[in-house]
Amino acid sequence: MKHFTIYDPKTAPSETTDTLRALTDKIGFLPNVFAVMGGTPEVLDGFVALNQNFGSTTLSATEREIIQIAASVENDGAYCVAGHSSFATKQGIDDEIIKAVRTRDILVNPKLAALHKFTRLVTVKRGKLDEEEFKEFISAGYNADQAMEVVLGICVKMFSNLTDNLLNFPLDEEFSDYAWDPKSAASPSELQPKAA
Numbered sequence: 001m002k003h004f005t006i007y008d009p010k011t012a013p014s015e016t017t018d019t020l021r022a023l024t025d026k027i028g029f030l031p032n033v034f035a036v037m038g039g040t041p042e043v044l045d046g047f048v049a050l051n052q053n054f055g056s057t058t059l060s061a062t063e064r065e066i067i068q069i070a071a072s073v074e075n076d077g078a079y080c081v082a083g084h085s086s087f088a089t090k091q092g093i094d095d096e097i098i099k100a101v102r103t104r105d106i107l108v109n110p111k112l113a114a115l116h117k118f119t120r121l122v123t124v125k126r127g128k129l130d131e132e133e134f135k136e137f138i139s140a141g142y143n144a145d146q147a148m149e150v151v152l153g154i155c156v157k158m159f160s161n162l163t164d165n166l167l168n169f170p171l172d173e174e175f176s177d178y179a180w181d182p183k184s185a186a187s188p189s190e191l192q193p194k195a196a
Helices: 014-027 041-055 061-074 078-090 095-102 110-124 131-139 144-167 173-178
Strands: none
Touching: 014 041, 041 144, 061 078, 061 095, 061 110, 061 144, 078 095, 078 144, 078 173, 095 110, 110 131, 110 144, 131 144
């Protein structure tokens, strides 16, 4: 049973029309993840603000896409894995990086590998990392403020991953070349919290 409406600037409430139009102009089309939020101004505005704030962090475009794809992989967020794989490709991010994050493989660049692992750990363990796990991230060249930026990125994706998983809205045609199946990724078992 379908529990969502895919809005556009013509069908959305007047409170979200301008935002949906601005997103369409910026991206070139209106991704369904934004369109399904178009009926609720508070939800759409909150999600857009989180995205804008994350885009203003000290992390590079490559680092931000690693975080967004990695968190989505851990949350089985197929829509967002596809969407951010597309965005990463359009930004010129190396295909090998995108492929490795999508499949939970190891990244060649040690700093990016540490970011990938840290993002996955924070997502899976809900932030309850061991001291050594946190130190590994810092030792790779990041700082505590950037750890909070990673958390922000994970929150952005948690927002859209939960929306996708709950509503199961369709993948946009523009993302179809990057469709992702959770079965294509290696087992996440090494990151699972240990039983007490």
